[in-house]
Amino acid sequence: xxxxxxxxxxxxxxxxxxxxxxxxxxxxxxxxxxxxxxxxxxxxxxxxxxxxxxxxxxxxxxxxxxxxxxxxxxxxxxxxxxxxxxxxxxxxxxxxxxxxxxxxxxxxxxxxxxxxxxxxxxxxxxxxxxxxxxxxxxxxxxxxxxxxxxxxxxxxxxxxxxxxxxxxxxxxxxxxxxxxxxxxxxxxxxxxxxxxxxxxxxxxxxxxxxxxxxxxxxxxxxxxxxxxxxxxxxxxxxxxxxxxxxxxxxxxxxxxxxxxxxxxxxxxxxxxxxxxxxxxxxxxxxxxxxxxxxxxxxxxxxxxxxxxxxxxxxxxxxxxxxxxxxxxxxxxxxx
Numbered sequence: 001x002x003x004x005x006x007x008x009x010x011x012x013x014x015x016x017x018x019x020x021x022x023x024x025x026x027x028x029x030x031x032x033x034x035x036x037x038x039x040x041x042x043x044x045x046x047x048x049x050x051x052x053x054x055x056x057x058x059x060x061x062x063x064x065x066x067x068x069x070x071x072x073x074x075x076x077x078x079x080x081x082x083x084x085x086x087x088x089x090x091x092x093x094x095x096x097x098x099x100x101x102x103x104x105x106x107x108x109x110x111x112x113x114x115x116x117x118x119x120x121x122x123x124x125x126x127x128x129x130x131x132x133x134x135x136x137x138x139x140x141x142x143x144x145x146x147x148x149x150x151x152x153x154x155x156x157x158x159x160x161x162x163x164x165x166x167x168x169x170x171x172x173x174x175x176x177x178x179x180x181x182x183x184x185x186x187x188x189x190x191x192x193x194x195x196x197x198x199x200x201x202x203x204x205x206x207x208x209x210x211x212x213x214x215x216x217x218x219x220x221x222x223x224x225x226x227x228x229x230x231x232x233x234x235x236x237x238x239x240x241x242x243x244x245x246x247x248x249x250x251x252x253x254x255x256x257x258x259x260x261x262x263x264x265x266x267x268x269x270x271x272x273x274x275x276x277x278x279x280x281x282x283x284x285x286x287x288x289x290x291x292x293x294x295x296x297x298x299x300x301x302x303x304x305x306x307x308x309x310x311x312x313x314x315x316x317x318x319x320x321x322x323x324x325x326x327x328x329x330x331x332x333x334x335x
Contacts, residue, residue, distance in 0.1 A: 006034045007116035007326040009319060010078075010106040013040040014121030016086035016095055018300025019310035021048040023121060026312035027319070028056055028073040034323040037061045037115065038075050039102040041082045045075065051088070051306040080105060088306030091124060096131035099123055103138070107145050110291035116326035117292035119318045122300045137167050139286050142293060150288040151188045153261070154270075154297060155321065157277025159251075160261040161270040162189050162287065173266045177209055177222055179230045186230075186263065188288040190239050193260055196285075196292070198328050205250060205259040206231060206243030207269060213246045280311055283318045285325075292325045294318040 011027075014020030024038050025048050038045070042058050049056035057074040080102050083094045106118040120138055128135040135141060143150040153162040164185055165176045186204065193202035207213075208227065210220030217224050227244040235241055242259070249255075250262060251273045264270025274282060275297065282297035296314040304310045 007323055008035040008037060008114075009322050009326070010109050010115040010118045011036050011038045011315075011319070012099075012102040012106050012118065012120045013038060013044070015091070015099060015124040015127070015300045015302075016041065016044050016082055017088060017090050017092065017305060018122055018124060018302050019305050020121030020300065021045055021086075022052060022305060022308075022310045023296070023312045023315045024075065025049045025052055025054050025056055026310070027315060028075045029054060030312070030316065032316075032323075033320055034116075034326070036076065036119075036319065037078050039078045039080055039105050041086075041098070042077045042079045044082060044086050045077060047086075048088075048306060052308050078105065089302045091127040091130075091302070093127055093131035096128040096133055099128065100133065100135075100141075103141065104145070107142065107291065110293075111146070117294065117322035119315070119322050120293065120295040121315065122296055122298060124300045124302075138284075138293075138295060139166055142286055142289060146289055146291065148289050149184050149188060150286050151185045151192075153189070153285045153287050154274050154282050155285055156274055156279075156282025156297065156317075159256060159274050159277065160193075161274045162261055162263050163267060163270060164263060164265045166267055168266070170266065170268075174209065174222065177226060177265060179226050182226070182230055183234065186234060186239065186241070189261060189263060192287040196287070196325050196328060197260075199260050201240055202260045203240045203242065203258065204261045204263055205245055205255075206241055206263045207247040207250050207265055208244035209265045211246070211248070213244045280313045281317050282314060283321045285321065292322055294322040294325070 013024050021044050055073050057072045058077050061076040061078040082098050084092050109115040110118050139152045151162050152166045165173050193199045209222045214220045214223035223244045231241045247269050284295040286293040
């Protein structure tokens with residue numbers, strides 16, 4: 001397959017004071033399964049490459065020009081200027097809006113078919129909120145921008161783990177576990193495992209909310225009153241659902257191979273196990289969007305920015321998965 005027939009992915013570098021720009025410089029040094037366009041302030045990448053002592057040639061996007069220095073690592077960059085020069089490790093609220101502008105441009109490009117998928121570097125939720133912009137996370141922002149019902153799923157360590165609730169305080173989780181919300185999310189997971197991951201009949205394991213999945217109601221009644229009736233109803237519609245299962249035994253290696261996906265009730269029920277098995281190479285995938293979006297599995301790591309110690313493994317994995325999902329979509333549309 002020639003380079004011009006490969007999918008073109010948009011990459012957002014994320015928080016300019018964090019390791020996102022470092023990772024973008026690193027991937028320029030590596031072979032990738034697709035074409036990439038990094039949406040970022042070009043001067044930020046130049047400065048970070050100098051700090052990392054890594055060669056980098058920047059080609060402005062859109063252009064058909066070949067890099068001037070054959071063999072020099074290069075990136076296509078869609079320039080989105082910062083409001084203030086970034087300093088590694090120093091958060092600046094003045095740059096919060098430019099960070100969100102890169103997301104908006106990537107979304108626009110994916111919706112109109114300019115890009116086959118978007119891959120997001122880590123942002124810093126705190127500094128965006130400090131700038132006076134309410135922001136819960138990438139997943140919620142993308143849902144709002146595309147008017148979609150979405151599900152956060154991480155892939156790694158031989159697992160796919162999707163979440164019923166994402167960035168909620170633990171005290172607010174039980175109220176969010178409703179039949180309507182879970183039905184919508186399970187429908188999204190089921191449909192996207194078929195549509196995006198080409199799994200013809202997905203088998204989904206569903207965790208209980210309470211210890212021991214409620215212990216027949218003695219440790220909570222959400223399983224009896226919400227989960228069991230819902231799963232029975234969805235099975236009648238043809239979904240292959242197992243559970244509700246106790247979360248403390250759900251991730252047994254001998255059982256994992258029987259599931260295509262695990263549906264956890266809250267963030268820290270499902271993700272610690274997956275990240276223990278695959279931190280640094282796991283991928284965050286947003287299901288339910290009209291576009292393909294993947295992301296790294298880690299944060300901004302401000303203390304590592306500009307030091308050369310950031311590992312690009314998760315970004316590479318996110319690019320590889322986005323390219324594969326874009327390929328699946330191409331085959332679905334044309335096949």
